[in-house]
Amino acid sequence: MKKDITNRDDLYLLVSQFYKKLMVDKDVQHFFHKFNDPKTLEHHLQVLVDFWDNIIFYSGTYQKNAMQPHIKLNEEMPFNQNHFKVWLNHFHQTIDELFLGNNAEVAKNRATSIATVMQLKILPKT
Numbered sequence: 788m789k790k791d792i793t794n795r796d797d798l799y800l801l802v803s804q805f806y807k808k809l810m811v812d813k814d815v816q817h818f819f820h821k822f823n824d825p826k827t828l829e830h831h832l833q834v835l836v837d838f839w840d841n842i843i844f845y846s847g848t849y850q851k852n853a854m855q856p857h858i859k860l861n862e863e864m865p866f867n868q869n870h871f872k873v874w875l876n877h878f879h880q881t882i883d884e885l886f887l888g889n890n891a892e893v894a895k896n897r898a899t900s901i902a903t904v905m906q907l908k909i910l911p912k913t
């Protein structure tokens with residue numbers, strides 16, 4: 788039986804499984820090369836746990852602007868619409884494989900809306 792996302796261990800499982808998918812996906816893996824170093828990856832996963840902990844449980848654990856590193860990244864490695872589609876598909880799929888419940892839905896909905904705003908800010912206007 789699948790359960791809902793209820794704590795930081797659940798979030799760690801989510802982000803670590805999610806990154807396993809991103810890091811072998813040929814469409815987006817070039818963004819994630821620096822996480823082939825296990826220490827760099829571990830630190831980043833903890834930041835992501837803080838980020839999602841803050842969104843789902845209002846923990847106050849993430850107070851930075853998550854948009855900023857992506858704006859900078861886009862200057863070096865341009866993002867396109869397909870990158871966002873692939874990123875979101877893996878995120879939604881990882882959640883559906885592992886969890887079921889209200890918090891799981893909240894996480895998917897928030898990821899979709901943040902990705903929408905990120906695209907509006909980052910992608911070139913057509």
Ligand code: HEM
Pocket residue numbers: 815818819834835838851852853856857860866870871874897898901902905
């Ligand atoms: C095409 C889609 C995306 C790609 C390729 C991508 C890639 C990355 C990469 C490479 C980093 C590390 C940046 C660094 O260390 O300088 C990062 C950080 C991060 N990403 Fe994304 N990202 C994407 C979309 C998203 C979305 C939609 C969200 C939120 C729902 C998100 C949340 C975060 C957060 C919270 C961090 C950590 C920022 C920090 O260090 O404070 N990303 N992303």
